[in-house]
Amino acid sequence: MQSGLKFGSGSVPLNFMNIEPLTGSNFKRWRADIEIYLSVNHLDLPLYKKPPEALTIASTSEQQKYFDEWHRLNRVCKNVMKRTMSDSVSGSIEEKELATEFLESIGERFKESDKAQIANLLNKLMNTKYTGSGTIREHILKLVDYAAKLKTLKNPISDEMLIHHTLNSLPASFEHLNTTYLAQKDKWDINELISICVQVDERIKKEKIERSVNLVGKPKWKTQKGNNHKGKKFSPKLALAPAPDSKIQKPYQTKCYFCRKSGHLKRDCTGFKAWLTKKGIHKEEKSQK
Structure with a gap:
C-alpha cells in the first residue's frame, strides 16, 4: 500500500479547454490529449493503479487517505473524459464505475477494423514519396512509423525490405545511392540509411543552389529586336560595345x-x-x- 502521496496540479502544458472534443473520427488524438492532460496534472493515478481494497476497521489513516484520494481522482478522470466529448458521443456510451473501464469502452466504440488499418497503413507506406517538401529525415521516419504500426497489427515488415522500399521512394537524383546499396555486400540499418540520405540530400540541394547562381550570373543570348537582322542572335557584350568610328559619305x-x-x-x-x-x-x- 502506498502512503504519503502528494496530489495536485502542476504546470499545465496542455490546456483543458484546448482538447479537441471527441467526435468519433479523432479518437486516437483525443485519447492521447486526455492522457497527457491527466498526467501533467498528476490526476492519472486511477489509470495505472488498481483500485484500493475496501476499508476495514483495521485500516490505517494512510490507507483511508489513499482510498479517498484514489476514488476522488477516479471521478475526476471520468468527468474530464465526459467533458471533452460531443453530446452525441457522450450520450451513446455507457458510463463505467472505473475510469480505465470507461476509457476502454469508449475505445471499443471507435475501434477500427484491423484489416482496414492494415490496408490503410500499407497504402500509405507504398505510396508515400519524397518530393523535396520537408526534410528527408522526416520522410524516412514517417515510413518507419508506418512499419512499426503494421508490426503491432501482426503484419511486420523486415528492416531490409523497409530500406529497399525507402530507397525506391526517393526521386531520380538519389538513383546512384540505390545502385551503391545494391552493389555492396554490407547491409545498412535504419539509422545508417537516415544519416547517408541526409548527407546526399544536402549535397544535392547545395549543387542546385550553385547551378542556379551560375545561371543567373551568366548572360543569356537573346534575339535582337528592332534591327534589320531578324532571327539573328547577338551577345550582350557586343551590344554594349561602342559603335565603330566610321563616317558615311554623303553626296556634295x-x-x-x-x-x-x-x-x-x-x-x-x-x-x-x-x-x-x-x-x-x-x-x-x-x-x-
Whole structure:
C-alpha cells in the first residue's frame, strides 16, 4: 500500500479547454490529449493503479487517505473524459464505475477494423514519396512509423525490405545511392540509411543552389529586336560595345552664302540678284565674293 502521496496540479502544458472534443473520427488524438492532460496534472493515478481494497476497521489513516484520494481522482478522470466529448458521443456510451473501464469502452466504440488499418497503413507506406517538401529525415521516419504500426497489427515488415522500399521512394537524383546499396555486400540499418540520405540530400540541394547562381550570373543570348537582322542572335557584350568610328559619305551639295540655302550658288541666287539691282550694282559678282 502506498502512503504519503502528494496530489495536485502542476504546470499545465496542455490546456483543458484546448482538447479537441471527441467526435468519433479523432479518437486516437483525443485519447492521447486526455492522457497527457491527466498526467501533467498528476490526476492519472486511477489509470495505472488498481483500485484500493475496501476499508476495514483495521485500516490505517494512510490507507483511508489513499482510498479517498484514489476514488476522488477516479471521478475526476471520468468527468474530464465526459467533458471533452460531443453530446452525441457522450450520450451513446455507457458510463463505467472505473475510469480505465470507461476509457476502454469508449475505445471499443471507435475501434477500427484491423484489416482496414492494415490496408490503410500499407497504402500509405507504398505510396508515400519524397518530393523535396520537408526534410528527408522526416520522410524516412514517417515510413518507419508506418512499419512499426503494421508490426503491432501482426503484419511486420523486415528492416531490409523497409530500406529497399525507402530507397525506391526517393526521386531520380538519389538513383546512384540505390545502385551503391545494391552493389555492396554490407547491409545498412535504419539509422545508417537516415544519416547517408541526409548527407546526399544536402549535397544535392547545395549543387542546385550553385547551378542556379551560375545561371543567373551568366548572360543569356537573346534575339535582337528592332534591327534589320531578324532571327539573328547577338551577345550582350557586343551590344554594349561602342559603335565603330566610321563616317558615311554623303553626296556634295552646293550652298548659297547669301541666303544660306542649299542647291544653288550665290551668283545664281535670285535674292542676291534682287539685292544687287536695289543697290544699283549691275556688275555680276562671283558667288565666292
